[in-house]
Amino acid sequence: MDWDQFDLNPKVIAALKKADIKSIKEILNLSGADLQRLMKLSSADIQCLLKTVSYTLRRNSMLTALQLYQDKDHVTSQQQKLSLGCSVLDALLKGGIPLVGITELAGESSAGKTQISLQLCLCVQYPYKYGGLESGAVYICTEDVFPSKRLQQLINQQHKLRADVPAEIIQKIKFGNSIFVEHAADLDTFHNCITKRISLLLTRGMVRLVVIDSIAALFRCEFGASDSVMKARYLQTFGAQLHSLSTRFRTPIMCVNQVTDAVSESGAARSSGGAADGGVSPALGITWANQLLVRLMASRLSQPQQPTAVVSHHPGTVRTLRVVFAPHLPPSLCYYTVKLEGVKGIK
The missing domain is CATH 3.40.50.300 (P-loop containing nucleotide triphosphate hydrolases)
Structure with missing residues (x-):
């Protein structure tokens, strides 16, 4: 994951790389307190990180009504x-x-x-x-x-x-x-x-x-x-x-x-x-x-x-x-x- 592409404070990006966190999934699998200890950042910085990656996921997973109707994405299908x-x-x-x-x-x-x-x-x-x-x-x-x-x-x-x-x-x-x-x-x-x-x-x-x-x-x-x-x-x-x-x-x-x-x-x-x-x-x-x-x-x-x-x-x-x-x-x-x-x- 190229963290430099995210709208994050350079200090947060450096902490992500130092902690060897390579994906959004790794971030969301950890609690705020765990991230804070692992990355040695303040609670405010961690909250900003979580909001940024969550927004990225929501934006990338947006589907049109036609896509839902055609049921092309099996993982997000309402019929699953x-x-x-x-x-x-x-x-x-x-x-x-x-x-x-x-x-x-x-x-x-x-x-x-x-x-x-x-x-x-x-x-x-x-x-x-x-x-x-x-x-x-x-x-x-x-x-x-x-x-x-x-x-x-x-x-x-x-x-x-x-x-x-x-x-x-x-x-x-x-x-x-x-x-x-x-x-x-x-x-x-x-x-x-x-x-x-x-x-x-x-x-x-x-x-x-x-x-x-x-x-x-x-x-x-x-x-x-x-x-x-x-x-x-x-x-x-x-x-x-x-x-x-x-x-x-x-x-x-x-x-x-x-x-x-x-x-x-x-x-x-x-x-x-x-x-x-x-x-x-x-x-x-x-x-x-x-x-x-x-x-x-x-x-x-x-x-x-x-x-x-x-x-x-x-x-x-x-x-x-x-x-x-x-x-x-x-x-x-x-x-x-x-x-x-x-x-x-x-x-």
Whole structure:
């Protein structure tokens, strides 16, 4: 990078060269305090540097309405999605998970929610060409220990799951180094996590996916039946904060949710997108449902429920992934199985 072409104080240019900073990406991956220590400049000089390089990026990335309509730039396309690593699941979701907005994955225990979430944490690290975002992921555990052994299994089996990706590309990706695990067992810890630590990782470009497993666990013990108003306020606050992060950084937010007995849900909650699935509906009610862009339901079928044609070709437990609501998708479903190499849809 030729820093002499930038409208910067010669002192700042000299400091950039001395610190051996060679690109705008290196500057934006560092915090203001880190730049100040590295370059030995004042806070005012650092702020001027950041404003100058940010303006350069905005000016260079400007697109016309015709370019957006023709969708020639894949990276900045409004149609871009995060792949789930399986052509069948991607077909159900018309490409994958939207980059902006909260996607909920609800379901009973053993439905495969955590398996899908782990697979997404690997998919996000692939190049754009293969449905990834060339970045890492944050996985927030709210009740269970992070399944590190299962993650390692999936990493070792990526060459089998992602046969569409050349082996040399898979070998170059250090999957385990780009997944940041956080534990948040209460609302205060969760708030600090999403407003401070995750925001910092997103600002530095180190992650482009946030997984929360699970959102309902945070509220299960915090609020009683008489605290519905306070609970709703917390849900609205967290929903707004997650939306802000997603919009600002074009980062998908995947929230795993538990289910409750549909009989106990009010009619209003059920009609607002908490549609029952096998006698259960997603937890947290109408307030949380209104924060979502996409709601997906994962179900594990019992032996009598499984279609004969599917079972004959795919022995083992068959599951379904269903679109409950989404602005760009019709209600639909597909079957899938969880194997050693990961989640695979059934054609």
